[in-house]
Amino acid sequence: MRVLVVGGGGREHALCWAIAASPLLSKLWCAPGNPGIAEVAECVGVGATDIEALVGFAKSERADLVVVGPEAPLTLGLADACAAAGIPCFGPSAAAARLEGSKAFFKEVAVAAGAPTAHYAVFTEADAARAHIASRGAPIVVKADGLAAGKGVVVAMTEAEALEAVTDMMEAGIHGAAGARVVIEECLVGEEISFFALCDGTTAIPFGAAQDHKRAHDGDTGPNTGGMGAYSPPPAFTPALQEEVMATCIRPVLAEMARRGAPFRGVLFAGLMLTEAGPKLLEFNTRFGDPECQALMLRLKSDLLPALLAATQGELAHFDLRWEGLSSIVVVMAAEGYPVAPVTGSEIRALEAAAQVPDVTIFHAGTARREDGALVAAGGRVLGVAAVGASLREARGSAYAAVDVVDWPGGFCRRDIGTRGL
Template identity: 50%
Template sequence: MKVLVVGGGGREHTLVWKISQSPLVDKVYCAPGNGGIAKLAECIDIKAMDFENLVKFAEENKIDLTVIGPDDPLAAGIVDVFEARGLRVFGPGKDAAMIEGSKVFSKNLMKKYGIPTAAYEVFDNSKEAVEYLRNVSYPAVVKAEGLALGKGVIIARNYDEAVQAVKEIMDDKVFGQAGNRVVIEEFLAGQEVSILAFTDGTTVVPMVSAQDHKRAYDHDQGLNTGGMGTFSPSRIYTPEIAAYCMENIFKPTVQAMNQEGRKFKGILYFGLILTKDGPKVLEYNARFGDPETQVVLPRLKSDLVEIFNAVIDERLSEVKVEWEDNAAVCVVMASGGYPQKYYTGYPIEGIEDAELIEGVTVFHAGTKLIDGKIVTAGGRVLGVTAIGSNLDEAIKTAYEGVSKISFKDMHYRKDIGIK
């Protein structure tokens, strides 16, 4: 088989790495890819939103399977474009990807079908939103409706911060058109857990649990980022909680999408919060999370490509999805200043040394290969991932890997996995 992976971040590097281990696969391409992906796949200089050239490439090179990584192309309907040309593609269609593309749609879906989530109101007018904020309890959550690279959620500690959030999202359009509407939600207290699941629209197969560290600095300080590190499994997601979520959240969500005529086939990501009143949904994603993928897929024992094929053909119930009994930790090494202003183009040293440590794999997120040298090319640069027999061992090994790597102004959290 020839496989094309669309995207160029840490999630796509992990996908390429796992797909290339499948005995079903002869050749992997990645568009546009990055400096690390180039070692495993042939990188093609086509952007993830350039649907016409991606389809043309898939047709001309007789690609057997295309796997879509990022959210933007899914929300814009890349799967429908590929399918209309008779091409085999993994991911939800545009109508199903709406579950991530519109927070208003997903909140209304949960309300309609009784799926546990935070109380909320929707506003398309900043004056009305600001007026409403006078009467809510704090902290409160202000969310841009659309896709905002994981940064469109602001937890406001008081009225002034909430008003500032509404102004930035709706009036200043810091997230562009994603801020045409806002969702204002009650703040839920508890620990967050990420559960990714394979689904063919009927069967739901949850993956092993993961927890993400969103804030830029240690002890959950600083701004929200796309994720500064992850670990799997969660220490708090028990078999009892998993059983509750399966019956009250996972299956009902897939059934609700079917009821709405939006059959979901692909990866459904459940961002959960474990409150004193039980698990609730904070958000849905319509694809693999980043950097959750970097700790979940290394623990997968089964053939990923076989699972993808079963999802596309709606026979997921026939496939046995098995996991290793171990743990994984990913520490994100970022550019100084991320998630705000940062500089790129700095040479990176020590990646090979890190990968000499048993259990360590370095997934590239924002890198480029220039004249045979890996340089920084994004906010999140590398995801140093380690496998261990338990979380403590994986944490220790991951930071050993981190200690071997250096680039100018690098920044990483020192407390990944310690929640």
């Protein structure tokens, strides 16, 4: 098979890494890719949101499958454009991708499907939002309705924080158009889990769970980020809870989307809170998580490629995935100043030596090659140092051993990834 992966971050490196191992693969491209991805795929100089150029490339190269990594191309209609050109695409239509593209739409669908979720209200006027906060009190959660690169959520512990979030989003426009409308929710308490399911429009099958770490610094302090690390599987998410989530959240939402004429095909990423009253939906994303994808791919025993193809062809009903009986972890190394103002251009050394640590795989997220060939930071989240082990403790030890080998004074990481799982 000839496959084009769209994107250029750590998630896409993990997808390319897994797809490259498939005996069914004959050619693998990634657009735009990164230096790490270039080791397993041919990188193509096309941006991830250049829909016309991506489809044109896939047609000219006779791609058998397009696999979409990030959310932006999906909300812009890449899957629709591929369908119009007769190219199978792993990823939902723009109509189905609204589950991530609009938090208000997600809440509407969840309620219609009877899925358990937090009490909420939607606002387009800042004063009305402030009045709602005053009536509900804190803690309370303020979310930008649209896509904000994983940073449009404020868990406000005081009313003052919530009011500031409303001002920032709706009046200062820190998230642009994404914050013109906000969703304000009750603050749920419990363990937060990322759960994934492959969907073919009518059938969904589990694709594992992970626990992400959103705050920038140890002890869950500092600003929210796109994710500073993850581990899989999380002990708190038992097989019984997985089946409960499939029955109460995934399958009902899949049926509701089909009823609305927007069947969901691709991967449905449920952000869950395990509350005392049971699991509740925080959000849906319509693509693999980053860095959760890296942790999941390390544990997947099945060939990924036929699973992705089955999702595009409506053939998941009898598909069975196999998993290694291992734990995995990924520690994100980010550029100083991330997430507010990451400093790019700093040189990264000794990566080859770090990759020699047993059971370690290093995924590139935001790297580039300088003219002299040196590897440099080119983004906020730069590397994902990942490892597997017979236990989470073993995997964690290997990952941090590799982190300590990396020679990068311009980077930082959290030192407590996975501790909750221990």
